[in-house]
Amino acid sequence: METENVALPEDGKPNNFFFRILDRIERVGNAIPNPALLFVGLAILTLILSAVVSWADVSVTHPGTGETVRAVNLISVEGLHKILTGLVTNFTGFAPLGVVLVAILGISVAEASGLISALMRLLVLSAPKKLLTMVVVFAGIFSHMASDVGYVLLIPLAAMMFLAVGRHPLVGLAAAFAGVSGGFSANLLLGPTDALLAGLTQEAARIVDTAYVVTPAANYYFMAASAVLITILGTWITESIVAPRLGEYTGDAKPESLEKLSPDEKRGMWFALFAALAFLAFILAGTIPETGYLRDAKTGSLLRSPFLQGIIAMIFFGGVILGLAYGFGSRKFKKADDIIQAMEGSMKTMSVYLVLAFFAAQFVAFFNWTNLGVILAVEGAETLRSLNLSGVTLIIAFVVLSILLDLVIGSASAKWAVMAPVFVPMLMLLGYSPELTQAAYRIGDSVCNIITPLMSYFPLIVAFAQKYDPKAGIGTIMSMMMPYSLAFFIGWTLFLIMWFWLELPLGPGSGIYYQVPTATP
Numbered sequence: 001m002e003t004e005n006v007a008l009p010e011d012g013k014p015n016n017f018f019f020r021i022l023d024r025i026e027r028v029g030n031a032i033p034n035p036a037l038l039f040v041g042l043a044i045l046t047l048i049l050s051a052v053v054s055w056a057d058v059s060v061t062h063p064g065t066g067e068t069v070r071a072v073n074l075i076s077v078e079g080l081h082k083i084l085t086g087l088v089t090n091f092t093g094f095a096p097l098g099v100v101l102v103a104i105l106g107i108s109v110a111e112a113s114g115l116i117s118a119l120m121r122l123l124v125l126s127a128p129k130k131l132l133t134m135v136v137v138f139a140g141i142f143s144h145m146a147s148d149v150g151y152v153l154l155i156p157l158a159a160m161m162f163l164a165v166g167r168h169p170l171v172g173l174a175a176a177f178a179g180v181s182g183g184f185s186a187n188l189l190l191g192p193t194d195a196l197l198a199g200l201t202q203e204a205a206r207i208v209d210t211a212y213v214v215t216p217a218a219n220y221y222f223m224a225a226s227a228v229l230i231t232i233l234g235t236w237i238t239e240s241i242v243a244p245r246l247g248e249y250t251g252d253a254k255p256e257s258l259e260k261l262s263p264d265e266k267r268g269m270w271f272a273l274f275a276a277l278a279f280l281a282f283i284l285a286g287t288i289p290e291t292g293y294l295r296d297a298k299t300g301s302l303l304r305s306p307f308l309q310g311i312i313a314m315i316f317f318g319g320v321i322l323g324l325a326y327g328f329g330s331r332k333f334k335k336a337d338d339i340i341q342a343m344e345g346s347m348k349t350m351s352v353y354l355v356l357a358f359f360a361a362q363f364v365a366f367f368n369w370t371n372l373g374v375i376l377a378v379e380g381a382e383t384l385r386s387l388n389l390s391g392v393t394l395i396i397a398f399v400v401l402s403i404l405l406d407l408v409i410g411s412a413s414a415k416w417a418v419m420a421p422v423f424v425p426m427l428m429l430l431g432y433s434p435e436l437t438q439a440a441y442r443i444g445d446s447v448c449n450i451i452t453p454l455m456s457y458f459p460l461i462v463a464f465a466q467k468y469d470p471k472a473g474i475g476t477i478m479s480m481m482m483p484y485s486l487a488f489f490i491g492w493t494l495f496l497i498m499w500f501w502l503e504l505p506l507g508p509g510s511g512i513y514y515q516v517p518t519a520t521p
Contacts, residue, residue, distance in 0.1 A: 111342070
C-alpha cells in the first residue's frame, strides 16, 4: 500500500479516506452501550416483524419439502407461551455455548499450568516474525478440520502471540478470525461441512437427474486452491490495512516474557511431549483402521465419526492431559486444588460472554420460530431467478444473494437447505453443474461471517477483544474485519470466475458444466 500521500496525525496512525470510513463504522457500531443490547433490540424487532408479516398472511412454498411456510406470530397467546417455556432451553441449547465453555475448561488447565505460555515462547523465539501473520491466517483456515477449535483456541492464542512480539494483540485476533471464519469454506483437507453440503446438493440435483451423485470432494480442487488465495489476501490485508490502522498497542495487558525456558519448564515440556505422544497414539489407533473405535460404528466413516463430532471433547481432554503433564512436570501444579482453581478462574473471565450468549440465544430462537429466515431465503431466490441471468453475471449475483442471506441466517446448512432445491436444478437446466453452484454458494456463505453480529461466535470475539481493549464493542470488530470481507469477496469471486473461464475441474470428476439430457424419440 502506498503511504506517501497519507496524512499522519499525532498518534502516528494513517488517516486516509478509507480509514476514516472504518472509523465511522466503529463509532456507529459502538454507539450501542453494550453489545448485549443489540440482541435485545433484534429480539424485540423480530417479535414485531413476526406480527406484521403474519397479519399480512405472507407465505412461501418450501422448495425442498413442498410445504407452505407462513410467518409465526410471536405476539400472541401461543407465542407468549412459547417464549416463557423456551427462555431457559433457548440459552442452554444455544449451540456455541456448550462448545465454548467445555473447550475453555480444558484449555484453562493447559494455560494455568504454563504450557501455552511455554509453547508460545518457543514458537515466537524460533519462528521468523515476518511469517507470523501468514502462519496465523493459514492456521485459521486449517482449523476447519477440527470444527470450532479455531474460535475457542486459535483466535485468543493469536492475540497473545502478537502481544508477545510487541505487536497490537487485536491485529493477531483479526488475522486469526479472518482465517477461521472469513475463509470458512477454504481448506486443504475435507471436513464435516463438505459432506453435509454435498448431501444437500445431491438431493437438489436429483430433482433434475435422479442418478446424479455429489461427493464430499465435489469442490476439493477449488477449495484447496482457495486456501492459498485466502492466506495471501488475509496476510496482505492484515499488514497493509489492519496493522497500520490499529497502530501500536497502548493498553494495560502485559505481554508474556520471551525468556528461554527454565530447567523446570524444560522438564515439564518433556512430560507434556510424552503425554501428547500417548494421546496422539490413542487418536491414531481409533481413526486409522477402518474398524477404529473413534470411527462411525455402522459405516466406518471418519467424516461423520464420533471423533469429528466430538472434537470439542477431544480438545477438553487434550488440554487437561497435557496441562496436567506439564504442570506436575514443571512443579507448577502441586495439588489437585490447583487444577480446579484454574477451571474456576477461566469461568470468571467468561462472564461477559455468558451475558451476550443469553440474549443472542433468545434472538436466534425467536428468529427461527417465526420462519422469517425461510421466507427471506425463498423470496430472494425467486427474485434472482426472475432476473434471467447467465454466465459470469449469474455467478456474481448468486454469490451476492448468498452474502445477503448470510447476514441474517448464520447456519450454512440451513441456508443451503432452502437455496439448493431452487438454484441447483435451475442452473443445471441452464447447463451449469451442481458443483459449480455449491462452490459459488460457499464463497457467499463465508466472506461476511466476520462482520455480522448475528454469527453465533461474534459475541465471543467481542469478549476476547475486550481483554485488551475494555471499550471494544461490535463496531470495533466490524470495522476491523470489513477490509477482509471486501478483499475476500472481490478476490474469491474473481478466482471462481477465472476457474469458470478456464473450465478447470472443481473436484475429482466435478466439472463446470452439466449436459442436460435430451429426450429420446
